Amino acid sequence: MRPLRILVAAAIAASGVLLASSPANAAGVTATFTKTSSWGSAFEGKYTIKNDSGSALSNWKVEFDLPAGGNVSSAWDASLAKSGTHFTLSNVGWNGNVPAGGSVSFGFIASPGDSTPSGCKVNGADCGGGPVEQVPGTPGVPIATGATNSSISLSWGASTGTVTGYRVYEGSTLKTTVTGTSATISGLGTCETHSYTVKAYNGAGESPASGSVSAVTTGCTTGVPSTPANVTVTGSTNSSISLSWGASTGTVTGYRVYEGTTVKATVTGTSATVSSLGTCEPHTYTVKAYNAQGESAASAVVTGTTTGCTNPDPAKMPGAPYYYTGWGNPPSISTVMNATGIKSFTMAFILAQNGCNPAWDGQRPLTGGADQAAINAVKAAGGSVQISFGGWSGNKLGPNCSTPDAFAGAVQKVIDAVGPAVVDFDIENTDEFENYTVQDRILNGLKIVRQKNPNVKIVVTFGTATSGPTSHGIRLINQAKALAVPIDNYTIMPFDFSGGANMYQSTVNAAEGLKNALKSANGWTDAQAYAHMGISGMNGLSDQQEVTSPATWQQITDYAKSKGLTRLAFWSVNRDRPCPGGGVQENCSGVAQTDWEYTKITAGF
Structure with missing residues (x-):
């Protein structure tokens, strides 16, 4: 259900208090705060974003701070992110576009009741209007500058525009944030392959991701293949489960599929089917590459279930609002x-x-x-x-x-x-x-x-x-x-x-x-x-x-x-x-x- 469902029942509303962040005729994009109601422990607030910039907005983001101990517990018509007492509310999928001269609002519940947001920014600029800060340009493709048994070091070309810092991602997971153009990701395992991208950021948001770079931590046993990656379940029957994975680097003779410590299949390619299973059974597997020197480290685990589970009759359920x-x-x-x-x-x-x-x-x-x-x-x-x-x-x-x-x-x-x-x-x-x-x-x-x-x-x-x-x-x-x-x-x-x-x-x-x-x-x-x-x-x-x-x-x-x-x-x-x-x-x-x-x-x- 849509954002209406996250509204919290408000206490009896106090008289509304309007705290405008700028004069009504200020140029650019503005965000005006209204305290629509308050009670002892919390208040209900609203921001109205007005687009007087002369061109349409495709997205918006409002940031503000609350005093120590303050909190925003819920919001509607906006996506909420928190960092201490700094709060960021961005458009949801259906209300990001604001035409020139148009406006859009969102609401939230915050505490304590007598507090007021401060330090407001809209799309990186002061909520009172003025030029809108743009996201930085895309960083250069990172290169691996070093590795240990537990870390990988990277560097990259600087982004254009105003840059607050850089974030290093592995997939969609943020691994580290730095202010310069190099970083070291620690806490890794030995002989592991990792792929990274970099995004620059400022008050307006993040740049597009750079190209990716892959690197391997040290500590590999000489001649052993790297660990298979991205093991997934590709299908199942009443008596079998099929898997696939990414190829290991190095010299690879084949791959062994394990359930616990038991080898369930040995293949030369990057897929396998484990057969002779029972109906409706869950099974958990890992994969290891091997050659004459030995086996790689085990892949991440993956769980699959055979078919044949008893399915209740799809008879009509009673109406249930x-x-x-x-x-x-x-x-x-x-x-x-x-x-x-x-x-x-x-x-x-x-x-x-x-x-x-x-x-x-x-x-x-x-x-x-x-x-x-x-x-x-x-x-x-x-x-x-x-x-x-x-x-x-x-x-x-x-x-x-x-x-x-x-x-x-x-x-x-x-x-x-x-x-x-x-x-x-x-x-x-x-x-x-x-x-x-x-x-x-x-x-x-x-x-x-x-x-x-x-x-x-x-x-x-x-x-x-x-x-x-x-x-x-x-x-x-x-x-x-x-x-x-x-x-x-x-x-x-x-x-x-x-x-x-x-x-x-x-x-x-x-x-x-x-x-x-x-x-x-x-x-x-x-x-x-x-x-x-x-x-x-x-x-x-x-x-x-x-x-x-x-x-x-x-x-x-x-x-x-x-x-x-x-x-x-x-x-x-x-x-x-x-x-x-x-x-x-x-x-x-x-x-x-x-x-x-x-x-x-x-x-x-």
Whole structure:
């Protein structure tokens, strides 16, 4: 779901205080701060970015400081990064473009309540306007100037423009930050191959990455090949798992695939298939290159699972709108059930707390609080719950759990504590949906979840275009097939997708695109694809001002029923109350309706 979901319920608003960073007629790009409300421990603030530069902006970034002990706990309509008491808020994917003369705003919750941001910069320049600092030019391609058993030293050509410093990356991981044009990366292992790029940075952001350089630490045994890299699972059957990897340097006779200390396959190329395995079994492998002098060090471990896992019948799940207790004036769940006949809810959201540990909204315990009380009330009334992991924002388990086993272990804690009928993995944004390493980690973890919980249905939920899944969604669908992940239902979110005036037709078009993608990946018929599909809408007014009226939601529900879709949800029960003309809110729909009207329609699914 979009950034509305990260709003925290504010205390009763104090009178708004406007603290403008510049005169209204200042030239250039400005950012004006407004303290919209405050209470004892915190305040709600808003920045409005105004583009008077004469040309369109393609992105924006606002930075500011708070006094010692200050913190920004959440934000909406912006991506939040923190460094001590320095905070950086950048545009999200849909609001980066600001035309000349246009403006855009974002909001946040910060503490303490009597504090005010200082040192504001927008795109590297003072928030009062003036020339906008540009990112530096691309650094020269680095060269390796030295190596030890545990370090590699680099140097590179200086970037043009204003340069604050340089960051050295290995893949997407920052390894070190320096102010000059050389660096040493330490803490490495002996005889390891590493590849690095360099980016220059200043207040406006980072330059493009330089070209890459590869280097090897010393300490290699004479004549032994280098360690194989990038070992991946490329496929599996009921009785086999296939692997591939990058070639080792040096003289290579062949490669040995190990499970623990046991050799499972010996090959001369850079791929292998380990056979004679059992169905639905996880296996963990490493690869070593060898020649007459001996073996290389072992590669990083990779885990795969054979197919043949028992997959629950993809029968229709009851309509289950999203419900959250952490904000949005949560209604009595029993009252909603009695008024509408709804029998199931999707409880949101499980996030990470202090690493790979699950918690409601990343802060409330799994049991003993309002979330468990709501779940108990649903079950006592003969209903069931779906538990949703992830969402658009927040600290998620996918990036914080380092392996599929760790991710599955975190999910298992929730299943053991709550006893859901369905687990819903809301895979969104750049940290999960667009990060293919994390995508694969989640998908491989879901195989372990299924193995341990054969009767719990598994759903993945993700955004869409009006024509169907985006490239990231297509990749997720195809990778799930390649890795043999037993997913019961693929649910799209047809909103905040430029749906236009006819949200019914845009939703149908997106669903048909999903059907075609599932057929292509899995070889399914229309009926089989529909039986693995779901729709999760946004009742009333979306963040993009799209309108899904009660009548439109009835049309969408009728379409889902007629095609045999097996899941229907919407965001959210908390918003299923009228406030026509009220805009996008966390506790009402922004349109004319009766209380719980969307929930009542969904109960008929």
